[in-house]
Amino acid sequence: MPELPEVETVRRGLTQLVEGSTIKTVDVLYAKMINLPPDDFKEALRGKRIEKIDRRGKYLFIRLSGHLTIVSHLRMEGKYDVEPEGSPIDKHTHIIFHLTDGRQLRYNDTRKFGRMNLVDTGTEMQVAGLKTIGPEPTEKDLTVEYMKRIFAKSRKVIKPFLLDQSNIAGLGNIYADEVLWLSKINPKQPVNTISLAKIKVLRKNIIDELARAIAGHGTTVHSYSTAYGEAGQFQNHLNVYGREGEPCPRCGTKIVKIKLAQRGTHFCPKCQRLRGVKK
DNA sequence: CTACTTGTTGGTAT
DNA sequence: AATACCAACAAGTA
Known part of the structure; x- marks a missing residue:
């Protein structure tokens, strides 16, 4: 069950593994996970470059070219894995980002509680849960x-x-x-x-x-x-x-x-x- | 079969 | 208004 430290660890791992990579296509295997009709989600992400991964609380912000951000919450058991093309699909894999270098970024979630919202960069704080989020637990922010x-x-x-x-x-x-x-x-x-x-x-x-x-x-x-x-x-x-x-x-x-x-x-x-x- | 677990939202009751 | 409680989500484990 990821809390802030786990989400931060995922952020760092994703940064090392996929920052700078480009999305070729996306498979949506479980539509309730995302905030858009699957075809719209896939079309919007086609050809986008992963610029940066940010985090706020337990939320990940995957920054993409084209002024887009995927707001990803892992909830209970969400995970990201990077796999080579052709490696067997786990029954709990719900979203697959095919990268242009042949690797795949896969979102796995046993309980399907996690959510991804694709939004225009700058509007991410309007996603439910972020509107009212409190300060980060840091020396600077938590006064x-x-x-x-x-x-x-x-x-x-x-x-x-x-x-x-x-x-x-x-x-x-x-x-x-x-x-x-x-x-x-x-x-x-x-x-x-x-x-x-x-x-x-x-x-x-x-x-x-x-x-x-x-x-x-x-x-x-x-x-x-x-x-x-x-x-x-x-x-x-x-x-x-x-x-x-x-x-x-x-x-x-x-x-x-x-x-x-x-x-x-x-x-x-x-x-x-x-x-x-x-x- | 039931109960229980987790994060978060949203609704109802007090 | 503030708080408390419950259901919902989903699937696994005991």
């Missing part, structure tokens, strides 16, 4: 002032608040649990009850954890791999996610798993006490 402001004005509990991409871009279920553990904050803590000191700790952990995950090429929880086919390394670093019943790496207490906002939520009941609110 203390911003965090302080959004935390003060909401009574939502922190875990679903972190998953809401309009607050901060890029956190998914794994890293949300991880940064809360790192910051010793209970997933059910209402955000307006979190002290400024804790907000600063959380901010630093979000920025640092995602940077570390990018450095480790993302995480492998299900079937994630980079565009090179190499597995991510980061799963070795997860402290609470997927570790229900195992000892907390900090205090040894058993990690608990609960359901919060319909999502599996892992935390240490001792390190991450709920502060000053009744349950």
Whole structure:
């Protein structure tokens, strides 16, 4: 399940592999994946050069000649693979970009949740999900002032608040649990009850954890791999996610798993006490 | 067969 | 208005 670090890893892999390549033709094997009628999608992409790959949150922007951008969201299990012509088509391959050099860029997605929107470059922020996207989790964009402001004005509990991409871009279920553990904050803590000191700790952990995950090429929880086919390394670093019943790496207490906002939520009941609110 | 998982949107209920 | 909850999407696993 790609979160920001995995998407960034894919961006880097695609940049190395297909930046500068030219699309010859496109096959659409699953039409619901795209925002245009397949014939329009194919026709618009014919002969376009892949100029650059950008990223915003979990969204990839494939910049093409002709002032076009493919906005690609991998959702749960989307992947890009580069294959030579003639290599067998996987049953979960949904879009094939035939390149003029004979290689193929293939979009694979077991659950068909991923989406591609072909839009005019400059209008990509009008794609659903990007209109309201929050700041990137970086030192520069995710300021203390911003965090302080959004935390003060909401009574939502922190875990679903972190998953809401309009607050901060890029956190998914794994890293949300991880940064809360790192910051010793209970997933059910209402955000307006979190002290400024804790907000600063959380901010630093979000920025640092995602940077570390990018450095480790993302995480492998299900079937994630980079565009090179190499597995991510980061799963070795997860402290609470997927570790229900195992000892907390900090205090040894058993990690608990609960359901919060319909999502599996892992935390240490001792390190991450709920502060000053009744349950 | 059921329940559960994931990210995101969109609708309804409180 | 803000929040909470649910369904939908799709397919795999237990």
